[in-house]
Structure formats: C-alpha cells, structure tokens
Amino acid sequence: GENVEQHPSTLSVQEGDSAVIKCTYSDSASNYFPWYKQELGKRPQLIIDIRSNVGEKKDQRIAVTLNKTAKHFSLHITETQPEDSAVYFCAAPGAAGNKLTFGGGTRVLVKP
Amino acid sequence: GAGVSQTPSNKVTEKGKYVELRCDPISGHTALYWYRQSLGQGPEFLIYFQGTGAADDSGLPNDRFFAVRPEGSVSTLKIQRTERGDSAVYLCASSLFQRNTGELFFGEGSRLTVL
Numbered sequence: 189g190e191n192v193e194q195h196p197s198t199l200s201v202q203e204g205d206s207a208v209i210k211c212t213y214s215d216s217a218s219n220y221f222p223w224y225k226q227e228l229g230k231r232p233q234l235i236i237d238i239r240s241n242v243g244e245k246k247d248q249r250i251a252v253t254l255n256k257t258a259k260h261f262s263l264h265i266t267e268t269q270p271e272d273s274a275v276y277f278c279a280a281p282g283a284a285g286n287k288l289t290f291g292g293g294t295r296v297l298v299k300p
Numbered sequence: 301g302a303g304v305s306q307t308p309s310n311k312v313t314e315k316g317k318y319v320e321l322r323c324d325p326i327s328g329h330t331a332l333y334w335y336r337q338s339l340g341q342g343p344e345f346l347i348y349f350q351g352t353g354a355a356d357d358s359g360l361p362n363d364r365f366f367a368v369r370p371e372g373s374v375s376t377l378k379i380q381r382t383e384r385g386d387s388a389v390y391l392c393a394s395s396l397f398q399r400n401t402g403e404l405f406f407g408e409g410s411r412l413t414v415l
Binding site for chain 1: 304
C-alpha cells in the first residue's frame with residue numbers, strides 16, 4: 189500500500205515569513221495529492237490539491253509543488269499570518285485510489 | 301444537509317461494551333469514508349463505501365469493527381467488545397468523487413473514550 193512521510197512534525201515561524209512542509213510517497217501510481225488543514229478541535233479541510241499532470245499550483249498565499257520522479261510534494265505558505273497556525277496533513281491515494289493515506293501531520297505555529 | 305454530520309460528538313464507554321457511531325453525509329455524495337485519528341497523528345483509513353457497498357474495508361483493524369450503509373446515505377460504524385486502544389476520534393468524510401480524485405468533506409468527528 190501507499191506510505192506517506194511528512195516533515196517536519198513541528199514548524200515555528202515568525203509572522204510574515206514563509207513555511208515549507210515536505211512529503212514523500214511510495215506508490216508511483218498515486219496521481220492526486222491533497223493538503224488538509226486542521227485547526228485545534230476542528231475537522232480537516234482541504235486547502236489545495238494537485239494532480240500528477242502538473243508540477244505546481246498556486247492559490248493566493250499557498251502553493252504546492254510536485255516532483256513525480258522523486259516522489260515528493262511540498263506545501264509552501266508565504267507571508268504567514270497567525271490564522272495559518274494549525275496542523276497540516278498531506279495525503280496520497282496509491283494505485284487503487286480507494287483510500288487516502290495521510291502523512292503524520294505538521295504542527296505550524298506562526299508567532300506574531 | 302449543509303455538511304457531514306456525525307453523532308454522537310462524544311462517547312464514553314466501558315471496556316467490553318458495544319458502540320455505534322453514525323455519519324450523515326452531504327446529500328448526493330455517493331462516496332463515504334471512515335477514518336480514525338489518534339492524538340497527534342494523521343487520519344487512518346478504515347473503510348470506503350461507494351453507494352451501499354463497502355468498496356474497500358482493508359483498514360478495519362479486526363473483526364470487532366464493522367460498518368454499514370444500507371441505503372447509500374447514512375452510515376453506521378459499529379465496534380464490538382471495545383478496548384482501551386479503540387479510544388480515538390472517528391472521522392467520517394463524504395465526496396462527490398469516486399476513488400479519491402477530489403475533495404473529501406469531513407465531519408467534526410465522534411470522540412470515543414473507552415475506560
């Protein structure tokens with residue numbers, strides 16, 4: 189099955205700085221890579237996703253890059269704000285596509 | 301409905317008891333997923349329904365866990381002879397898309413505590 193590794197597990201940044209979270213996956217057949225944000229005590233919510241036919245996608249202050257050859261993808265948050273503080277999860281579906289395998293999460297703290 | 305609804309939001313039970321957790325997905329979403337999230341970890345896949353049938357139940361940890369979706373809408377996750385290790389937040393998600401090709405909409409979860 190798919191195996192997703194996520195780093196770092198915690199990330200502390202100063203407000204206004206950038207944050208980068210990296211994930212690697214094992215199944216080369218994975219073709220869809222979402223990122224979810226989970227605030228404390230809340231449900232995970234999709235913030236951005238990328239499909240395997242593109243290498244980069246941007247949405248305002250967030251962007252995701254994908255390197256299929258190396259089997260890794262990254263989340264970039266620019267101009268971080270206190271409301272960006274949360275746990276972020278990457279995920280990949282594997283060959284069968286029936287189940288998203290999530291990474292272990294990255295706790296991001298944006299210090300004012 | 302407006303979103304995925306899960307009940308109960310909190311459930312405290314004693315070791316050995318039976319529990320049922322309910323999920324009401326977004327209307328029209330044919331795909332429904334159950335995940336389990338332990339403290340400080342990512343959601344762990346349990347089972348995926350496409351319509352009424354379980355398309356993939358490979359994540360169910362053992363035969364104490366069972367889930368149904370008899371009419372292709374509401375789903376119930378059933379846990380028999382609960383153990384302390386079953387304590388976690390059980391998340392339900394639904395999607396318009398088959399086979400994880402689009403957004404999953406999660407519920408707020410059911411927090412299960414087994415004493």
